Amino acid sequence: PVCTIADPRQFDKNCRRDNLTATAGNYSYHFLNLPAGVKQLTITTTGGTGNADLYYGGSNWATTTSYQAKSTNAGNNETLTINNPPSGWVYFSLAAGQQNFSGASATVTYQ
Numbered sequence: 001p002v003c004t005i006a007d008p009r010q011f012d013k014n015c016r017r018d019n020l021t022a023t024a025g026n027y028s029y030h031f032l033n034l035p036a037g038v039k040q041l042t043i044t045t046t047g048g049t050g051n052a053d054l055y056y057g058g059s060n061w062a063t064t065t066s067y068q069a070k071s072t073n074a075g076n077n078e079t080l081t082i083n084n085p086p087s088g089w090v091y092f093s094l095a096a097g098q099q100n101f102s103g104a105s106a107t108v109t110y111q
Contacts, residue, residue: 016107020045022052022096029061029093032108036087041110043092045078048103052094054078059086062093076104085110 003015011017011032022028034041045054053072055062062068071078080092094104 011106011108014109016105018105019102020048020052020094020104020106021100021102022094023100024096024098027063027093027095028052028104029091030106031089031091033089034085034087034110038085038087038110039083041082041085041090041108043078043080043082044107044109045076045094045104046107047105048076048101050076050099050101050104051097052076052078052101052104053097054080054106055093055095056080056082057091057093059088059090061091064095064097076101 009030020028055067056069058068069080071080
């Protein structure tokens with residue numbers, strides 16, 4: 001399902017955001033509030049055009065120079081699985097490197 005929280009940067013449990021975009025050299029920043037005891041967090045991006053790279057920052061904003069995990073495949077199909085993530089606010093971003101991306105979707109699931 002599509003995320004229902006008003007802030008388009010915020011995710012809740014097991015939902016997605018569509019039509020994410022960023023211009024070359026910029027980011028699409030996102031975050032979610034994890035309850036205690038989450039065993040696995042998975043972030044997946046798909047669709048659209050260009051090249052979005054996925055960065056996970058844990059309890060800090062994620063950038064191309066400050067991150068805990070990254071997925072940097074060609075195109076917008078990226079997946080990160082984080083085992084035993086911290087509870088509280090966690091942050092991830094989609095980075096547009098040398099080219100823009102648009103129309104991407106990001107999905108967050110956790111258990």
